[in-house]
Amino acid sequence: MDFALRNVLGLVCVILLLPALCTSQNTIAYSRATYYGSPDCYGTPTGACGFGEYGRTVYDGSVSGVSRLFRNGSGCGACYQVRCTNPQYCDENGAYVVVTDYGEGDNTDFILSPRAYSSLGRNPDASKGLFQYGVVEVEYRRVSCIYPGYNIVFKVTEHSKYPHYLAIVPLYIAGQNDIVAVDIWQEDYQGWRPMRRAYGAVWDAANPPTGELKLRFQVRGSAGIKWVQSTNSIPSYWKAGDVYDSNTQLD
Incomplete structure (x- = not known):
């Protein structure tokens, strides 16, 4: 069936409302995360995965570039739960992100979209504090991507x-x-x-x-x-x- 991609993109953003479903029992790993600039806080349509507009807006723009997790492209589309570890600022659920790009930062595994990075904070003021830090310590695990009602x-x-x-x-x-x-x-x-x-x-x-x-x-x-x-x-x-x-x- 041939259908317009924009219709699919408009509906998939509801996934952000279902974080409880996006869990797994994968081992937690530790790294660092930063963020990249974006005028609308979404992802970029020119990411290394080749996702185009999907890579800009999937998960309501809660996306990430990764370094070693890119795995020569086979890591594209993988979903992760990323949580910062500073108890003063960090939300216990953190951000749920989709890998849409390759990127290297300051010894980081994740370069998050601003929307994803802000989700690390426990409240808006805490998120502002994290943006001031620029780079934060994080723990992460791979989780299941869930697209209710959608085929590949x-x-x-x-x-x-x-x-x-x-x-x-x-x-x-x-x-x-x-x-x-x-x-x-x-x-x-x-x-x-x-x-x-x-x-x-x-x-x-x-x-x-x-x-x-x-x-x-x-x-x-x-x-x-x-x-x-x-x-x-x-x-x-x-x-x-x-x-x-x-x-x-x-x-």
């Missing part, structure tokens, strides 16, 4: 050129799952053809097959590594910038 969708990037070059980015990956490979079905020799990780979460293929495009993706998560095939195909006459529903979700 494939956005055909604006750089795609029908029919000679196809680049896609999967969005709304639920749970604690990393997509580590994507294949496209090659009808003429009845086999799966690997797509290339172009950068971040973007996968591409030169001279893709004609006709409807069947995709499968290899997922690494708490249940190990497995292949998942999309129930829906990308239509024969795909268009750059369009978004297609996979009718598939992982959790």
